[in-house]
Amino acid sequence: MSDASYKCLYCAATDLAEIEGFSRLVRVTSDCQPFRAGGRLFVCKACGGVQKRCDASQQAETQEIYRNYKIYHQSGGVEQAVMDSASGAPLRRSQVLAEHLVRQADLPAQGHLIDIGCGNGAMLDAFGRIRADWRLWGFEIDQTHKDRLAGLPRFQKLFTGNLDAIDIDVDLLTLIHSLEHFPDPVSMLIGLRRRLRQGGRLFAEVPDASLNIFDLCVADHVAHFSQASVTRVLRRAGYVIDDISTQWVSKELSVVASLAPADHALPEPSPDPERVSIVQRQVDWLGGVVELARNVAKSQKPFGIFGTSIAATWLFSQIRESVSFFVDEDPSRSGGTYHGLAVLRPFEVPSGSDVFMAFVPAIARPIVSRLGLASVSWHVPAKIEKAS
Ligand SMILES: [Zn+2]
Numbered sequence: 001m002s003d004a005s006y007k008c009l010y011c012a013a014t015d016l017a018e019i020e021g022f023s024r025l026v027r028v029t030s031d032c033q034p035f036r037a038g039g040r041l042f043v044c045k046a047c048g049g050v051q052k053r054c055d056a057s058q059q060a061e062t063q064e065i066y067r068n069y070k071i072y073h074q075s076g077g078v079e080q081a082v083m084d085s086a087s088g089a090p091l092r093r094s095q096v097l098a099e100h101l102v103r104q105a106d107l108p109a110q111g112h113l114i115d116i117g118c119g120n121g122a123m124l125d126a127f128g129r130i131r132a133d134w135r136l137w138g139f140e141i142d143q144t145h146k147d148r149l150a151g152l153p154r155f156q157k158l159f160t161g162n163l164d165a166i167d168i169d170v171d172l173l174t175l176i177h178s179l180e181h182f183p184d185p186v187s188m189l190i191g192l193r194r195r196l197r198q199g200g201r202l203f204a205e206v207p208d209a210s211l212n213i214f215d216l217c218v219a220d221h222v223a224h225f226s227q228a229s230v231t232r233v234l235r236r237a238g239y240v241i242d243d244i245s246t247q248w249v250s251k252e253l254s255v256v257a258s259l260a261p262a263d264h265a266l267p268e269p270s271p272d273p274e275r276v277s278i279v280q281r282q283v284d285w286l287g288g289v290v291e292l293a294r295n296v297a298k299s300q301k302p303f304g305i306f307g308t309s310i311a312a313t314w315l316f317s318q319i320r321e322s323v324s325f326f327v328d329e330d331p332s333r334s335g336g337t338y339h340g341l342a343v344l345r346p347f348e349v350p351s352g353s354d355v356f357m358a359f360v361p362a363i364a365r366p367i368v369s370r371l372g373l374a375s376v377s378w379h380v381p382a383k384i385e386k387a388s
Helices: 058-066 092-104 122-128 146-150 185-193 213-217 226-234 275-297 310-322 361-371
Strands: 015-016 042-044 082-085 091-093 111-116 132-138 154-161 170-178 194-206 240-246 252-259 301-307 325-327 341-344 354-357 377-379
Touching: 015 058, 015 275, 042 111, 042 154, 092 122, 092 194, 092 240, 092 252, 111 122, 111 185, 111 275, 122 132, 122 170, 122 341, 132 170, 146 354, 185 194, 213 275, 213 310, 226 252, 275 301, 275 310, 275 354, 275 377, 301 310, 361 377
Parallel strands: 111 132, 111 170, 132 154, 170 194, 301 325, 301 354, 325 341, 354 377
Antiparallel strands: 015 042, 082 091, 194 252, 240 252
């Protein structure tokens, strides 16, 4: 469907293809609450960028979600853990990001950092522990976490409402899982340029939606980034990419950028003609995951879902009557309850149970191999079909 009043978030072309069947998919919010079906998903025919369209319905839904937002409610406000790729040990995501960032970006011993979309301060806290001589600032849509932020060492001020409210210049701008929420990321990043000192860095962490297909179901994510589209957005906004990695946190893109010189060339168009059919197959696959889980649950054995985040919540909301327990390796999640059900550590799962891995196959299989618990049937979603 083509509608000239809507432009691609990434390249500003007006020819967007709508993905069929997406509106029938149940969704989930970025703070892991089930959310009704009825969204729309588009792929730009010019650049292949995957995106929502910020029409009146999308805006109203986003406001509804933000009014009820509860960050990391599964673990009492503690952010999720990521599993260290070597040891499998749980580490806080912000700590992993801050350590990589300090190693990768050539940051001065002293400086000013503002975290855009700072939530309850996980990134500011993690960065401040590594760089004790930096002053910390935050931006959020509201004041919900003002007191908690004020308790962080060297925290200066929380700016709220509009990004224009920010009146300080910084050496480092961070956007941890916030860029994908903005209805116009290019304009937003252009606006932030004037706050970045010469030689300063921008760091953005976003879901890699080309790998983590469940990201498409997140109702308040407007941009569903790939390496190509996040690069395009930053370059169009006048930044150069210093480093882009998929290795810092699995299923996520970590991007370090700097202000581009004045003679910076805008990115050339690079069409991705296969993308519409790839995303169509991904949306069909999501429907198939629910069907597969329903079939597994028919065995009448104890049935659990592995995970307590986006994909697990999304799946649970559609088969909740079949689910007896959740499974999670993150110690801030296991031992408690989620949606009224116990969250078990993997080795606590009763023998003979069925556990459905709420992950894409490439993530699920290594977890099952690493756990090596043969007394439980671990079910991995089917592979995504390639084009014939
Ligand atoms: Zn585009």
